Amino acid sequence: MTTLDLSEFRTPGRGRGILDVFTWRYLLRLLVRKGTQTRYRNSVLGWTWSYVKPAFQFGVFFVVMGLFLGLNRGVDNFAVYLFSGIVVINFFNEGFGNATRSILENGALVQKIYLPRELFPIAAIIVAFVHFVPQAVILLVACVFLGWTPSVSGVLAIALGLVIIAALSLGLGMLFGAINVSFRDAQNVVELIQMLSTWAAPVLYTWQFVRDAVPRWLFDLYMANPLTAAVELFHAGMWFPTSDGKIPHPEHLWTNAFIALGICVVFLVIGQMVFRRFERRFAQEL
Amino acid sequence: MSQETTSSMPSDTAVQARPSIIVEHVSKQFLLRRAHAFKEAFVGWVRGKDVSSEKFLALDDVSFTIHEGESVALLGFNGSGKSTMLKLISGVMEPDRGSVLVRGRLAGLIEVGAGFHPDLTGRENVYLNAAILGMQKDEIDARYDDIIAFSEVERFIDQEVKHYSSGMFMRLAFSVAIHCELDILLVDEVLSVGDAPFQAKCRAKIEELSREGKTMVIVSHDQDMVRQVCDRGIVIRQGKQVYDGPIEPAIDAMMA
Ligand SMILES: Nc1ncnc2c1ncn2[C@@H]1O[C@H](COP(=O)(O)OP(=O)(O)OP(=O)(O)O)[C@@H](O)[C@H]1O
Ligand SMILES: [Mg+2]
Numbered sequence: 001m002t003t004l005d006l007s008e009f010r011t012p013g014r015g016r017g018i019l020d021v022f023t024w025r026y027l028l029r030l031l032v033r034k035g036t037q038t039r040y041r042n043s044v045l046g047w048t049w050s051y052v053k054p055a056f057q058f059g060v061f062f063v064v065m066g067l068f069l070g071l072n073r074g075v076d077n078f079a080v081y082l083f084s085g086i087v088v089i090n091f092f093n094e095g096f097g098n099a100t101r102s103i104l105e106n107g108a109l110v111q112k113i114y115l116p117r118e119l120f121p122i123a124a125i126i127v128a129f130v131h132f133v134p135q136a137v138i139l140l141v142a143c144v145f146l147g148w149t150p151s152v153s154g155v156l157a158i159a160l161g162l163v164i165i166a167a168l169s170l171g172l173g174m175l176f177g178a179i180n181v182s183f184r185d186a187q188n189v190v191e192l193i194q195m196l197s198t199w200a201a202p203v204l205y206t207w208q209f210v211r212d213a214v215p216r217w218l219f220d221l222y223m224a225n226p227l228t229a230a231v232e233l234f235h236a237g238m239w240f241p242t243s244d245g246k247i248p249h250p251e252h253l254w255t256n257a258f259i260a261l262g263i264c265v266v267f268l269v270i271g272q273m274v275f276r277r278f279e280r281r282f283a284q285e286l
Numbered sequence: 287m288s289q290e291t292t293s294s295m296p297s298d299t300a301v302q303a304r305p306s307i308i309v310e311h312v313s314k315q316f317l318l319r320r321a322h323a324f325k326e327a328f329v330g331w332v333r334g335k336d337v338s339s340e341k342f343l344a345l346d347d348v349s350f351t352i353h354e355g356e357s358v359a360l361l362g363f364n365g366s367g368k369s370t371m372l373k374l375i376s377g378v379m380e381p382d383r384g385s386v387l388v389r390g391r392l393a394g395l396i397e398v399g400a401g402f403h404p405d406l407t408g409r410e411n412v413y414l415n416a417a418i419l420g421m422q423k424d425e426i427d428a429r430y431d432d433i434i435a436f437s438e439v440e441r442f443i444d445q446e447v448k449h450y451s452s453g454m455f456m457r458l459a460f461s462v463a464i465h466c467e468l469d470i471l472l473v474d475e476v477l478s479v480g481d482a483p484f485q486a487k488c489r490a491k492i493e494e495l496s497r498e499g500k501t502m503v504i505v506s507h508d509q510d511m512v513r514q515v516c517d518r519g520i521v522i523r524q525g526k527q528v529y530d531g532p533i534e535p536a537i538d539a540m541m542a
Contacts, residue, residue: 006387011387012374012375012377013376027424028415034406037406108400109400110378111378113378113401183533217391251321280379284379
């Protein structure tokens with residue numbers, strides 16, 4: 001009778017969650033490349049489309065909202081105001097949606113080979129970021145035309161806004177992506193959230209409308225919404241320097257931003273925990 | 287890793303061959319009907335009859351230990367639970383009862399080209415697949431030429447794999463897997479697609495890997511190939527392990 005030394009053994013299929021990304025970074029890079037490369041297969045203009053579409057969208061805002069309707073609600077450079085909010089929401093919606101679908105889309109792999117499954121939602125968020133970049137470039141070009149100059153606080157605001165969106169869409173994406181494997185209803189809930197996202201943040205209107213319309217506690221809640229925080233950070237970084245300054249930053253811009261970041265971390269932890277619980281059954285439920 | 291396992295083995299083999307896969311009292315259950323929507327699950331729950339209650343025991347108390355350098359065939363008829371067993375070993379699924387422990391790097395080749403993306407070229411797929419099996423870029427670079435040479439598809443390597451024939455597809459997939467840095471190789475029914483010369487080459491390669499001390503678990507319905515490559519067979523019938531021993535009697539036991 002020999003007693004076996006089990007220290008060299010491991011239980012297959014147990015990873016370290018999102019921390020595994022560092023050991024698997026090469027695969028992550030390939031997954032991201034796969035996600036971005038296959039988007040414009042067999043298209044002549046390829047990535048140019050990624051610039052043409054947001055440029056077109058911005059042009060429509062500028063002409064229709066600004067010139068035809070004169071719909072600016074007292075907001076200077078309303079087209080820029082709109083667009084800087086919309087790119088944030090687009091990033092969120094695409095990252096969140098892709099991450100939710102990522103497990104099902106990679107079902108063949110999940111069923112056959114073990115790898116840390118967190119890689120799929122993470123790759124989905126990075127792919128969404130890659131698609132966000134051309135929109136940001138168009139926005140930046142528009143801002144520069146309208147007299148935008150860089151500032152340290154502006155750049156920090158933009159960076160923090162991006163971190164908030166990335167963390168939020170990853171946390172929610174892991175949560176709903178994991179549930180989606182067993183219960184396809186999750187996808188519909190995600191679509192509802194995506195529909196709501198544009199309206200739940202000051203994209204089409206300014207934060208002052210909300211302040212004047214709802215009780216204080218609801219307004220505080222509204223401002224702590226990570227989407228609101230990220231959109232306001234983008235307004236502060238992109239739109240505000242081009243405006244006449246008549247619409248001030250919301251009170252406690254940075255405090256709200258850090259509260260929002262805290263909320264995102266909570267979502268990340270919950271997302272990861274639920275993901276791990278459901279992950280054990282991915283291969284058989286798919 | 288809560289389990290404390292003790293295992294007895296003949297003292298003479300204990301010196302050269304240490305276990306690399308330990309499967310202990312493993313059972314795996316599947317649900318025959320699943321509720322894919324909250325409503326179904328909820329309605330079932332309200333009515334007091336669990337809609338997902340029909341259970342099916344795909345593996346029932348299976349135990350074996352596979353030592354370093356062994357090539358073992360998992361034998362059994364369709365639906366007996368062989369692929370399920372490989373999935374438990376590779377970590378794709380978790381057992382409901384019992385435990386699976388492995389030692390060393392593991393590469394699972396469960397079905398042809400699971401990680402292949404039809405819109406990518408052969409070359410891109412080689413990199414993607416090797417990375418999926420756990421390799422880093424420099425490791426793949428170092429082996430790239432060997433992988434292509436073994437698969438014999440270099441002429442088509444920059445073509446998208448959706449235009450490959452199924453044999454070419456499988457050649458590339460198999461070639462990637464056996465060139466991985468690995469200690470344990472799990473092969474599920476993939477060799478049957480290749481033509482005769484390539485099958486011979488694969489067998490030779492598997493024997494070579496086995497001599498190098500790699501551990502292999504092979505699922506195949508091709509008895510000639512199993513006879514040639516494996517020394518030991520484990521027979522599973524309807525989820526129960528019915529035989530574990532030398533390959534010839536194992537094949538007889540399966541057919542019995
Ligand atoms: N995810 C799953 N959900 C429900 N049942 C499953 C699942 N996977 C496998 N089964 C069932 O488990 C049983 C064993 O399947 P398995 O794929 O392991 O058979 P096998 O021995 O590999 O057969 P074959 O020789 O045809 O490949 C089958 O009856 C199958 O229907
Ligand atoms: Mg099978």
